[in-house]
Each structure stands twice: as C-alpha cells, then as structure tokens.
Amino acid sequence: xxxxxxxxxxxxxxxxxxxxxxxxxxxxxxxxxxxxxxxxxxxxxxxxxxxxxxxxxxxxxxxxxxxxxxxxxxxxxxxxxxxxxxxxxxxxxxxxxxxxxxxxxxxxxxxxxxxxxxxxxxxxxxxxxxxxxxxxxxxxxxxxxxxxxxxxxxxxxxxxxxxxxxxxxxxxxxxxxxxxxxxxxxxxxxxxxxxxxxxxxxxxxxxxxxxxxxxxxxxxxxxxxxxxxxxxxxxxxxxxxxxxxxxxxxxxxxxxxxxxxxxxxxxxxxxxxxxxxxxxxxxxxxxxxxxxxxxxxxxxxxxxxxxxxxxxxxxxxxxxxxxxxxxxxxxxxxxxxxxxxxxxxxxxxxxxxxxxxxxxxxxxxxxxxxxxxxxxxxxxxxxxxxxxxxxxxxxxxxxxxxxxxxxxxxxxxxxxxxxxxxxxxxxxxxxxxxxxxxxxxxxxxxxxxxxxxxxxxxxxxxxxxxxxxxxxxxxxxxxxxxxxxxxxxxxxxxxxxxxxxxxxxxxxxxxxxxxxxxxxxxxxxxxxxxxxxxxxxxxxxxxxxxxxxxxxxxxxxxxxxxxxxxxxxxxxxxxxxxxxxxxxxxxxxxxxxxxxxxxxxxxxxxxxxxxxxxxxxxxxxxxxxxxxxxxxxxxxxxxxxxxxxxxxxxxxxxxxxxxxxxxxxxxxxxxxxxxxxxxxxxxxxxxxxxxxxxxxxxxxxxxxxxxx
Numbered sequence: 001x002x003x004x005x006x007x008x009x010x011x012x013x014x015x016x017x018x019x020x021x022x023x024x025x026x027x028x029x030x031x032x033x034x035x036x037x038x039x040x041x042x043x044x045x046x047x048x049x050x051x052x053x054x055x056x057x058x059x060x061x062x063x064x065x066x067x068x069x070x071x072x073x074x075x076x077x078x079x080x081x082x083x084x085x086x087x088x089x090x091x092x093x094x095x096x097x098x099x100x101x102x103x104x105x106x107x108x109x110x111x112x113x114x115x116x117x118x119x120x121x122x123x124x125x126x127x128x129x130x131x132x133x134x135x136x137x138x139x140x141x142x143x144x145x146x147x148x149x150x151x152x153x154x155x156x157x158x159x160x161x162x163x164x165x166x167x168x169x170x171x172x173x174x175x176x177x178x179x180x181x182x183x184x185x186x187x188x189x190x191x192x193x194x195x196x197x198x199x200x201x202x203x204x205x206x207x208x209x210x211x212x213x214x215x216x217x218x219x220x221x222x223x224x225x226x227x228x229x230x231x232x233x234x235x236x237x238x239x240x241x242x243x244x245x246x247x248x249x250x251x252x253x254x255x256x257x258x259x260x261x262x263x264x265x266x267x268x269x270x271x272x273x274x275x276x277x278x279x280x281x282x283x284x285x286x287x288x289x290x291x292x293x294x295x296x297x298x299x300x301x302x303x304x305x306x307x308x309x310x311x312x313x314x315x316x317x318x319x320x321x322x323x324x325x326x327x328x329x330x331x332x333x334x335x336x337x338x339x340x341x342x343x344x345x346x347x348x349x350x351x352x353x354x355x356x357x358x359x360x361x362x363x364x365x366x367x368x369x370x371x372x373x374x375x376x377x378x379x380x381x382x383x384x385x386x387x388x389x390x391x392x393x394x395x396x397x398x399x400x401x402x403x404x405x406x407x408x409x410x411x412x413x414x415x416x417x418x419x420x421x422x423x424x425x426x427x428x429x430x431x432x433x434x435x436x437x438x439x440x441x442x443x444x445x446x447x448x449x450x451x452x453x454x455x456x457x458x459x460x461x462x463x464x465x466x467x468x469x470x471x472x473x474x475x476x477x478x479x480x481x482x483x484x485x486x487x488x489x490x491x492x493x494x495x496x497x498x499x500x501x502x503x504x505x506x507x508x509x510x511x512x513x514x515x516x517x518x519x520x521x522x523x524x525x526x527x528x529x530x531x532x533x534x535x536x537x538x539x540x541x542x543x544x545x546x547x548x549x550x551x552x553x554x555x556x557x558x559x560x561x562x563x564x565x566x567x568x569x570x571x572x573x574x575x576x577x578x579x580x581x582x583x584x585x586x587x588x589x590x591x592x593x594x595x596x597x598x599x600x601x602x603x604x605x606x607x608x609x610x611x612x613x614x615x616x617x618x619x620x621x622x623x624x625x626x627x628x629x630x631x632x633x634x635x636x637x638x639x640x641x642x643x644x645x646x647x648x649x650x651x652x653x654x655x656x657x658x659x660x661x662x663x664x665x666x667x668x669x670x671x672x673x674x675x676x677x678x679x680x681x682x683x684x685x686x687x688x689x690x691x692x693x694x695x696x697x698x699x700x701x702x703x704x705x706x707x708x
Contacts, residue, residue, distance in 0.1 A: 039166040041129055041174050043095045044122035045074055051150065051163045053080045055087045055119070058096040059111040060358045061197065062336075062385035062392070063620070064675050065613035066111045068196045070119045072609055076188040077123030077181060079147040080162070087196055092360035092380035105360040109390075112609065112673040113577070124178040126169075133169040134160045183607070183668045190666070192612040197384075209356035209383045210415070212343045217411040218247060220404045221266040223273050224255040224424055226640040229280025229499050232256060239272035249273070252403040254396065254424075259408050263415050281499040282639025290498055290636070291328060294432035297453040298326070302491035303469035306479040309487035314438050314447035321439040323527050327516035328700045329683075330633035332428035333649060334505060338386020339421045340397035344404070345411035346370075350377040351402065352411075356385040358393040366395045370402045389624070390504035394426055419644040426503030427634055429455035429495070433478070433516035438487075443528030445521075445539060447487035450478050452513060455495040455502040469494065477513030477680055482546035482575045483521070483539035500636070506624060507676035510576060511683075515629075515701060518572035518684035523697065532571050532688065533559050545604050546573065546580040549665060553602035556663055557584035566590075567597065570689025574680035579605040579672035583622075583681040586658075587689045592708025594630060594690065596658040603662075603677060606669040614674050618662045621678025626658075627651040629683035631702050 039047040046054045055071040067087045075085045090096040090105070097105050100114035127147055134152040135142040137160065144155035150162045183190075200206045225231065235256050237249035245265030250257050258269040315322055342355040344367065351367045360380045367378045385392055401414040416424075431454040438447040456471045465472050471494055479490035505511060525535035533554045540547040550573060554560070563569055566588045573582045586598040599622050608614055631650035635642045643649040687698045690707075698706050 037167050037170060039126070039170045041126050041170070042122045044119060045078070045126055047126065047162060047166055049163050049166060051084050051161075053078065053085050055085065056090045056096065057087050058090040058098060059106045059115060060360075060382060060385055060388065060392070061089065062356075062358070062388035064617060065195050065197075065610065068193060069112060069609045069613055070115055071196055072188050072193060073116055073119040074123040076186055077120045078127045079149065079187070080123075081149045082188055082193065084150060085196070089382045092364045092378075092382075097361070103361065106358060109675045110673060111675075112671045116609075116671055120180050121178060124180050125175060128175055128178045129169040129172050130162050130165050132172055133165045134158075137168065190608055190611070193610050195613070207383050208338055208386050209341045209343070209354065210338055210386070212354040212383060212413060214343060214345065214354070214411050217343065217413055218259050218261065218408065219263045219266045220257045220259045220401075220412050220414045221263070221270045221417070222252065222255045222257045222400050222404075222414060222420070223270050223275060224420060225277045225280065226423065227277065227280050228282045228501070228639055228641070231278045231280065233276040233278040235276070236274040239274065240269035243269040243272055245269075248408055250404060250407040252400065252407065254400055257400070257404045257407075257414070259404060259412060263413075266415075267417070280639065282636070285498065285636055285639040287635040287637075290430060291432060293497060294328075294430070294453040294495070295326065297493040297495075298432050298434035298451040300493075302451055302453070302493040303471075303474075304489075304491045305470060305475045306488055306490040308485075308489075309447070311447040311449050311487040311489035314487040315436055315449065317438070319441055320446065321527060323437045323439070323520075323524055325435050325520055325523060325699060327433040327435065327519060329431045329512040329515055330635070330701055331430045331500070332505060332628055332632045333422045333425045333634055333643070334387075334389045334391035334428075334503070335422065335646075335649060335651060336385075336387025336389060336391055339418055340391075340416040341414060342398045342401035343411060343413040344398075344401035346402055346405040346409075350379065352379045352381070353398065353401070354381045354383055355398055355401075356383045356392055357395075357398065358385070358388050358390070359395060362393075362395050363398045366399050367402045370399060371406060389506040390508065391425065393504060396424070418646070422634075422644050422649055423641040425634075426460075426501040428505035428511065429457070429502040431512040431516075433513065435516060435520045437520065437524045439524060439528050443530055445483070445485050445524055448479070448485050448489075450490045450517065451492070452478050452490070452516075453493040453495055454509075454512065455498060455500065457502050457504055457508060459494060459496070460501060461503070466494070473509040476508065476576075477510030477517060477574065479517075480575055481517055481521070482573055482580055483536065484541070485539065506621070507576060507679040510574060510676070510680040511625075511628070514572070514574050514680035515683045515687070518574070518681065519687050519697075519699065522570070522572075522684070522688040522691065526691075536571070536573060545665075545667075545669075546575070549573070549580045549602045549604050550582045552663055552665070553582040553584055553600055556602065556661055557586065557598070557600040559584060568689050568693035570685045570687065570692055572681040572684035572688060574677065576677040576680070577672045578670065579603065579674075579677050581677045581681050583685040585682070585685040585689045587686065587693065589690070589693060589707070594686065594703055594707060596626065596656070596686070598659045598661065599626070599682070600661040601663065601678060601681075602665065603674065604665040604667065604669075605674045605677060606667065606671040608664050608666060609671060611664055614664050615662045617674040618664075618678040619660045621674075622660060622682055623652050623657065625679040625682030626686070629686050629701060629703055631704050633702050633705075
C-alpha cells in the first residue's frame with residue numbers, strides 16, 4: 001500500500017505516469033575476461049560479452065512502464081543481474097508481432113497478459129542454454145547446476161559467468177520447451193524496481209516524436225475542417241506563401257498542409273490560408289440532437305449482450321420494488337500531453353517513419369499504401385509516447401506526414417496543435433443507459449436490466465468483430481459487474497446515425513458504462529436502506545477476489561467511521577478482464593464545488609510484476625478519470641466540436657489533486673495488466689459521494705455541469 005499527498009514533485013511523477021513515455025538509461029555490467037559472440041537464441045533478448053542483456057520490447061512505451069515490466073520478466077527467468085538489463089523498442093517486423101494479436105505488434109492494452117508468457121519463456125530459454133553450455137564444459141548433468149545473478153554454479157562449486165558462455169551456448173539447439181519458475185522462486189518479479197527509462201527522462205535525452213530531427217527535414221501544419229467530415233472545396237495559398245520560411249502549400253486527404261522551414265513558420269502560413277469548405281455529413285448536428293435520439297433508442301430493444309435468468313419476469317413479479325434510472329455520459333477527447341506528430345521520409349526506394357505510435361503495423365501498412373511501396377520497404381521507428389490512452393492507435397497523424405513528405409520529396413515532420421488534437425480526435429462515444437432493478441422485500445437485488453446506446457469503436461476499427469449487431473465491447477461495465485444477480489438482461493444499440501468517429505479511450509466502454517451501473521447499484525442500496533459497501537459485499541462470495549478487494553478498500557478508507565463534518569464518501573467497483581478494482585472517494589463541497597480530499601483504490605490485477613509501476617498506473621488512472629468525471633466533455637454545434645484546448649477541456653491541476661492511497665492485492669493469478677482498470681470506478685465513486693453529501697443524485701456527467 002502506498003499513501004501519497006500530491007506536491008509539485010509527486011504531481012509531475014503522476015502526470016508522467018499518466019501521459020508520458022520515458023527513455024532508457026542503465027549501467028553496463030563489467031566485460032568478461034573472454035570475448036565471445038553475442039547470444040540471441042530468440043528474438044526477444046540479446047546478450048553481449050560486456051555482460052549486458054538487452055530485452056527487445058514490441059509494446060509502445062507511453063509512461064505505463066511496460067518496458068521495465070517486460071524486462072523484469074525476462075531477467076527473472078534468466079537469473080540475470082538487474083543492473084545489467086536494458087531494453088530496446090523493437091522495429092515493426094513480423095518476428096516481433098504479438099502472437100496474441102495475429103499480425104499486429106501492439107494493441108488492446110494487453111501487453112502484460114499477452115507478452116508476459118512470451119518474455120518469461122525467452123528468459124527461461126536463454127538460461128537453459130547457458131546452463132547446458134556450462135554443463136557440457138564440466139561434463140555434468142545440467143540438472144545439477146544452478147544459476148544466480150548471471151552465474152552458473154556446478155555440482156562441485158564450479159562457476160561460470162554468462163558472458164563467458166555466450167559462444168558455446170549459441171552453438172546449441174534452441175529447446176522447444178522449457179520449465180518456468182514458480183512464484184516461490186521469483187527474485188525480481190513482484191519487487192519494486194526503478195524504471196529502466198528513468199535516467200534518460202531525467203537527463204533530457206528521452207526521444208519523443210516531438211524531439212525527432214533528421215537532416216533536411218521540413219515542418220508542416222495541416223488546416224483541417226472544423227466540421228467533422230467536411231472537405232476542401234477550394235483554397236487560396238497566396239497569403240501563406242508570402243510568410244517567411246514557408247516553402248510549399250499542398251492539399252492532402254485531411255486538409256491543406258503548409259510546409260516550412262520551422263514549425264512556427266508553418267503555423268503562421270496556415271493562418272494566412274483562405275479555404276472554402278464543403279459541408280460534411282454532420283451539418284447541423286448538435287449535442288442535444290445526439291442525446292435526444294439516444295434517449296429514444298434505449299426505450300426500444302437492442303442487440304442482446306447478456307441474458308441470465310429471466311429479468312423481465314422478475315421485474316414484473318409481485319412484491320418487488322422496481323427502481324428505474326437514465327444515465328448519460330459525454331463524448332470525451334483523449335487529450336494526451338504530447339500532441340499528434342510524425343516525421344516521415346518518403347523516397348522512391350522506401351519510407352522511414354519516426355512516430356509515437358501505439359500501432360506500428362497499422363502505421364507501416366498505411367505508409368506503404370500511400371507511398372505505393374511493398375510493406376518491407378517501410379521502416380517504423382517507434383519513439384516514446386507523451387501519452388496514448390488509445391489515441392495513438394490511430395494512423396491519421398501518420399498518414400498526414402507520409403502524404404506531405406511524398407508531395408514535397410523531403411523528410412517532413414507534421415505537428416498538430418492542441419486544437420487540432422482536440423477537434424480531430426476519434427472520441428470516447430457518448431452513451432445513454434436505461435437501467436431497471438428489482439429489489440425483493442428483504443432488500444436483495446433479484447434483477448437488473450440495462451439498455452445502452454452508443455457508437456461502436458469496433459464497427460469502425462475492426463468491423464469483422466461485430467456479429468449479428470453485437471459489439472464485443474458493449475458488455476464491459478454494462479453487465480459484467482462483479483456481483484451475483486440471479487436475473488440480468490442487457491442489450492445495446494450501436495449508433496450509426498451520427499457520423500462522429502469514435503476510438504478506444506482508456507478502459508473502452510467500461511469507462512462510460514460503469515458510471516451508470518455503479519451509480520445505479522448505489523441507488524438500489526439506498527432504496528433498500530442498506531450501507532453501500534455492505535450491500536455490495538452481500539452480492540459476492542465471501543473470500544472471492546472481488547470481495548477481498550472491496551473489503552480492503554473499505555478498511556483503508558475508514559468506511560466504518562463517520563467522516564469529519566462537511567465530508568462524505570462514495571464507493572464504486574469495476575471489473576476489467578479478470579481483474580477487479582474498488583475505489584472510495586472522500587469529498588467536501590465548499591462553495592458548491594467538489595473538492596476531493598482522498599482517493600483510495602484497491603486493485604487485484606493478478607500477479608504484480610512491479611508494484612512501483614502498478615502504483616503509478618493506478619495513480620495516473622485516477623488523475624485521468626477525475627479530469628473526465630469533474631469536467632470532461634466534448635460538445636457539438638453544427639457538426640463541429642466546440643472545445644479546443646485545456647482552457648475549455650479542463651484537466652486536473654496540481655492544486656486540485658487529492659491524496660492518493662493505492663493498495664495492490666498480492667496473489668499468483670495470471671496478470672491482467674493495469675492500464676485500464678483504474679479508470680471506470682472513479683466517476684461513480686465521486687457521484688456517489690456527492691449523493692451521500694447532498695442527497696442529489698447526478699446521472700449525467702461531467703459533475704461540474706450540475707454543481708455551483
């Protein structure tokens with residue numbers, strides 16, 4: 001458990017974990033007495049005679065510390081000294097594709113659960129071969145040898161450093177199967193380790209997309225239509241071309257690009273453009289129209305996503321108390337700290353990209369298509385990411401750079417402004433949820449129904465995953481809650497009537513749906529006259545993983561004691577994959593505005609790899625989720641997003657940040673990852689705290705819209 005009161009230093013650390021990718025710095029182990037060739041039995045690691053073990057990480061580093069976590073898995077199975085371990089970001093090549101995703105390198109926020117077994121096996125394979133090489137040298141059975149800190153020890157006390165065994169190990173066949181360690185044998189996994197990328201970040205050598213510079217590089221900024229889906233009808237570039245430093249003006253698929261010697265010149269030239277826009281499919285669209293249609297949809301049957309028992313019959317049964325409520329969540333932008341950017345060099349013989357991407361393979365394919373070249377002619381250099389949250393899984397900013405570079409015949413860095421980023425985002429979809437619940441005379445939940453209406457990310461990003469009208473993500477948060485309810489019915493309407501692109505936003509679907517379900521369970525608890533924590537515990541098996549999570553968070557938050565005068569607490573739970581989280585928010589409302597004093601979170605994400613990284617992930621999740629819950633919203637007027645920058649799309653500032661308490665459950669279940677799970681429970685915990693303090697039930701986010 002960690003308790004942290006946010007001061008300037010810690011606030012910057014949390015924000016870095018929420019939205020910044022950091023770079024690598026490690027100390028090298030001393031070189032061995034004998035030189036040898038490098039040893040790389042599998043694609044995922046490389047050992048060199050200087051004693052260094054380099055882990056090839058195929059997952060994008062955006063501040064979540066995956067480069068450290070995956071390296072820890074390799075190092076533990078390899079029994080390598082931690083100080084000798086470093087990492088490299090793997091290039092976009094088939095041998096580095098994630099085997100879980102079938103031809104994709106990274107994605108889905110499943111880095112640890114999908115690549116964890118791969119990395120552990122890589123470390124164990126190298127270790128087995130090094131042991132075999134030593135045993136062969138000593139003419140002993142490999143089973144009689146042990147390893148520790150990069151040294152093999154034989155049955156008679158013989159020792160050999162890994163660095164002295166590289167050449168002989170490299171000559172051995174790679175075993176198809178190896179034995180992995182049991183949790184009792186872990187030496188590195190589960191311990192707190194400093195991030196491998198920390199040194200380079202603190203000394204300023206970290207390379208983000210914004211830091212890339214290549215010889216002969218030009219800079220570009222693209223004017224895009226304010227109305228989503230609008231197109232260029234005509235444009236006059238004469239004013240832009242008069243701006244000092246502007247080289248060219250070219251039209252590309254997303255708008256009109258101004259190419260210049262500096263970013264500043266490109267921005268100034270862009271302001272001098274005169275463009276006539278043809279309206280898109282969203283002409284006249286307003287926020288109210290979107291939600292008016294959503295409210296109508298949830299009154300009608302949708303595609304069934306869960307049907308357990310007979311919820312409708314239970315709701316109609318005699319003697320039950322039926323509660324109904326409508327919940328709504330807004331469209332949200334991703335708002336990573338580093339705006340979208342990519343540097344592209346398109347040549348007749350190939351393309352080189354430098355890009356902060358979560359989608360290396362998609363970026364590679366897009367560049368190849370635009371350039372008209374084979375896939376293998378496109379090199380993708382993945383930089384560190386200044387925040388991702390799903391936004392950098394898109395390829396629109398990559399396409400901009402490739403198109404402009406191709407048009408001007410030179411390397412070009414395209415940099416989006418903050419307004420470009422906010423107004424051209426594939427947003428988190430707005431959602432309308434109609435819930436009903438039935439309480440038995442003794443106050444138990446016997447039935448829940450939930451009809452939701454939202455746009456489908458999968459229909460846009462992976463339409464093959466949507467079958468018979470069922471969105472594979474629609475269940476998340478809507479009906480996969482961690483409680484036992486005998487009768488559950490949930491259905492979903494995919495919104496195809498609104499031409500606003502939507503994308504994966506941290507904890508997709510669950511980030512919106514959980515606000516409705518967990519607020520509604522709170523309503524049911526109060527209707528039943530029961531304590532919200534006790535009410536939830538009664539719906540779970542004692543001793544089960546979610547039960548333990550809720551029990552622990554209640555204890556840490558002092559739930560059983562009355563908060564000081566003027567304060568109240570709210571609780572909420574969430575499930576993500578096979579992990580569970582519970583959150584308690586303690587608030588007051590001076591001058592009618594929410595002031596968060598303390599956020600307590602307990603999470604069970606399976607086997608903890610690096611507790612230090614998990615703490616940072618949970619803290620950063622809460623920072624991100626608090627911003628969305630209190631202020632986050634994207635609204636539309638005449639089909640155009642209204643908000644553009646942090647002045648009207650507010651995020652949590654240091655002065656408003658509460659004390660964070662993070663508690664990670666230690667167990668040996670398969671790790672689930674922690675990038676998503678910390679988000680969904682925050683908004684309902686805050687809304688439930690507002691109700692506990694004021695008696696006012698807020699069913700539409702953001703909270704600030706309803707408070708003074």
